[in-house]
Amino acid sequence: MTGATFAQRVAAIAAAFTLTAGAAAAQDLKIGVVNPFSGGMALYGDEMTRGYDIAADQANAKGGVLGRKVVVLRASATNPQEAIAAVEQLIGRDKVDVLSGTYVTAIANAASEAALNNNKLYWETNALARDLTDRGLPNFTRTGPDSTAFARRSVEGTLQLVIPKLGKTAKDMKVWIEHEDSAFGTSIAKEQERLLKEAGVQVTLGSHSARAVDLSDSILRAKNAAPDLWLSTGYVTDHNLLLRTAREQSFRPAAMMLVGTGDTFETLESVGKDFLNGILLVSYPRADVSESFGPGAAAFLAAYRAKYNRDPIAPQAMSAFVGFKILLETIAAAGTTDYEKVIATVAKADKPLGTYETGYGLKLDKTMQNTRALPVIAQWQDGHVKAVFPKEAIAPGGTMLDLGRK
Amino acid sequence: MADLANIVAVGILLGGIYALVSVGLNLIFGVIRIVNFAQGEFVMLGMYGTYAAYTFLRVDPYLALVVVLPGLFLFGAIVQRLILAPLRTEPTMQIFATFGLLMLLENVVLALTRGTAYSVTSVVAQTSIGIGGVQVGLVRLVALAAATGVAVALGLFLKHSMLGRAIRAVAQDRSAARLVGVNVDRIYMLTFGIGAALAGLAGCLLTPIYTLSPQIGTSFILPAFAVVVLGGLGSVLGAYIGGFIVGLTEAFAGYYLDPALKHAVLFAVFIAVLIVRPSGLFGQVGAEEVGLRDQS
DSSP states (O other), X not given: OOHHHHHHHHHHHHHHHHHHHHHHHHHEEEXXXXXXXXXXXXXXXXXXXXXXXXXXXXHHHTTOBTTBEEEEEEEEOSSHHHHHHHHHHHHHTSOOSEEEEOSOHHHHHHHHHHHHHTTOOEEESSOOOTHHHHTOOTTEEEOSOOHHHHHHHHHHHIIIIIHHHHTOOGGGOEEXXXXXXXXXXXXXXXXXXXXXXXXXXXXXXXXXOTTOSOOHHHHHHHHHHOOSEEEEEOOHHHHHHHHHHHHHTTOOOSEEEEESSSOSHHHHHHHOHHHHTTOEEEESOOTTSOTTTSTTHHHHHHHHXXXXXXXXXXXXXXXXXXXXXXXXXXHHHHTSOOHHHHHHHHHTOOBOTTSSTTSOOBOBOTTSBBTTOOOEEEEEETTEEEEEESGGGSOTTOOOOOOOOO | OHHHHHHHHHHHHHHHHHHHHHHHHHHHHHHHOOOOTTHHHHHHHHHHHHHHHHHHSOOOTTTTHHHHHHHHHHHHHHHIXXXXXXXXXXXXXXXXXXXXXXXXXXXXXXXXXXXOOBOOOOTGGGOEEEEXXXXXXXXXXXXXXXXXXXXXXHHHHHHHSHHHHXXXXXXXXXXXXXHTTOOHHHHHHHHHHHHHXXXXXXXXXXXXXXXXXXXXXXXXXXXXXXXXHHHOTTOXXXXXXXXXXXHHHHHHIIIIIOGGGHHHXXXXXXXXXXXXXXXXXXXXXXXXXXXXXXXX
């Protein structure tokens, strides 16, 4: 063997390896997911990503997207700084094609900007704050409902569900709006206040810190105002404490409605099914919605149970599943993962409500927010959460319980 | 009038919770003279210990005391011996070490629970008593009674028992105590263990009130510092009375002003008291040097 021949062989082998590696990389459509997979929000970061995994499995069972296998790669972020590092890791080390998330608005905010700096798409499925789409980032779109949609749905529920049920008119209806005092709770409460006042409802606003050790003052203030409806936006622990304190203080308004949380086993375990019975919940559509409202919801539930051997922990999973499914459909339609072409493709989409498992359709406004993604109103019924509004979402045989706090 | 009575009741009951959390913190400060930043995390561990006993041993949260109190005492003693004792000549580093312990414990529990919020139920937690228009949760009443019992028992223990006298001797002058044959290192270890056990007691009694999260300890520690500084550093009675001052201030500010402003008002009062009486209401001047008060 001469030196030249050896060198040629080494070069040939190296070239072959490079081609093989390149071909393998080209085969996978890598989607990087930024979410809290450790720390206090890991439960929900995981739960959302389970929705992505199911959507990827289903796409792969049909041959993948653009002829490539869909691979979901995770990077954990519990704050904005970690979000930037997570994006850099996913793009630099894992060579992902696009990015998706997110359970927390602040993480979505930083991660999407970092994605833009790297010319990558950031596909948002869950984070709520309206500000995310108002920024006008060219690589960003959101398929799930925003905070405004939650506020609007809660007001619709008040006007179309609670007021008739209580035999009241808007003008003699008194609503206490309680909210935790960060941007999440405040933005929803302000929109609720505006819309309810427009409808002529009497409104009082109260706020609290989600980290407060005691919330008796908030409950006593609300009790003193004697509202017909107590409408609250908060996180899990403060909602649990508010409800326990309400029970302790015998605060039982004619109707109670929780926005954002209060619909999982964590609240059931804390407060108990007797006190929860009849309480309304504004939340992401759950897998128990009727098939005519959310076609395929039952199949999603079956797929979740088959993969994880349990029921979904929270409704965020199905909303994430739908968002990811829309992402894969859009990439297939665009024929590329280039963010400008993907965004241009999804901007033209026009699908009616009731297209997806969550009952969502797809029609983006100019800020790239999906205007056909709406939460539903559910109700605690004997330890279970059942959809009760809009009426098309109610499962066969389902009904709404009395709102009366017994 | 009913409003006022309700707010006073809420403030006193909240004060009982704060007093319960703060007594151990003040004992540790009074004797070992370090500010234990991890005291809130000890309360958190007490809560999770109660949850574990409730879930795995199927015992009522209040009965979990039998397991949690010795467990936390042992844990506190080990922490003192392994982490704080080697730093005894570096008081500032001891404080940083307790801060490190805070972060360590919080993050370990975060990793183990993955942030899932747990709760326990007790018949007591679902019972509230109406007295003349004032509604009182039985579980908070139990916490208040326990705080009162603990303050009295600790005072008696320090004053009349042999070990209590040894603890006071170390608090007042560790060199003199050592000269008369008191094993100072052992007293430090026992005191830290007792302080941790008191946090465990608070954890047990508060578990039926709160939803457990790994961060709950840090929610308690800020008002607890206000309690011990207002009441007087190193004074058991001060921690007890300070609890009510903080509880009532929060309740009045939260109800009559705005719940979002109650901590701002509390710390305005805190600063005002410090300006007028730097040693707190029941502390004595130079408590950081003198330690636990003799009258405790």
